[in-house]
Amino acid sequence: MRAVRDRLRLVYGVPVAGPHGQPIAELILTVLSQSTSDRNRDVAYLGLRERLGDWEAVRDAPVEAIEAAIRPGGISQIKSARIKAILGAIAAGGELDLAWLVQRSVPEAQRYLTSLPGVGRKTAACVLLFAFGMRDVPVDTHVSRVGARLGLLPSGAPFEALHDTMLAITPRGQELEFHLNLLRHGRRTCYARRPNCGGCALQRMCPSAFRV
Secondary structure, three states, rough: OOOHHHHHHHHOOOOOOOOOOOOOHHHHHHOOEEEEEEHHHHHHHHHHHHHHOOHHHHHHHHHHHHHHHHHHHOOHHHHHHHHHHHHOOOOHOOOOHHHHHOOOHHHHHHHHHOOOOOOOOOHHHHHHHHOOOOOOOOOOOOHHHHHHHHHOOOOOOHHHHHHHHHHHHHOOOOOHHHHHHHHHHHHOOOOOOOOOOOHOOOOOHOOOOOOO
């Protein structure tokens, strides 16, 4: 892991972003990111906030209004219903607020977030890592693909197991760096089909090089 980290640093640098402290925003942004590009996700998020305002207004809006606001992000019918259900579930426990999660342990926070409608380990990990800087590592399709090809993650394992493994092998304090740099590598070099092994900085340490 240290060798992979150092090699990826040469290509992508060390991310310096810190936790932004907006857990509900991160949660909804992650829902909107499913099956779409970053650009479309951001357009949908901005449309949601500009049309409907604060999270209480989004929670109380008709699902049709949410769907219209986020349509540029794709599969808006599913995402709009999920967003309304998530905000309703959070509010059912009291205030529409998740700031209290920072006072909980990572397993406790994971359990709460994954109890929300349609929220899985990856979405929960994004909230904990990016909003609070807590020790979790989101494993998406890019991270799982690169990790499996490097022999760091078990190929074909369920995402729950991949998250547990990734968290166990990631050096403490480097969760954000590993997630972002493995993600970048999956997007820019280690493609799902026809990976650019000839131009890969990890070529010499990768057991899958030139075999995919």
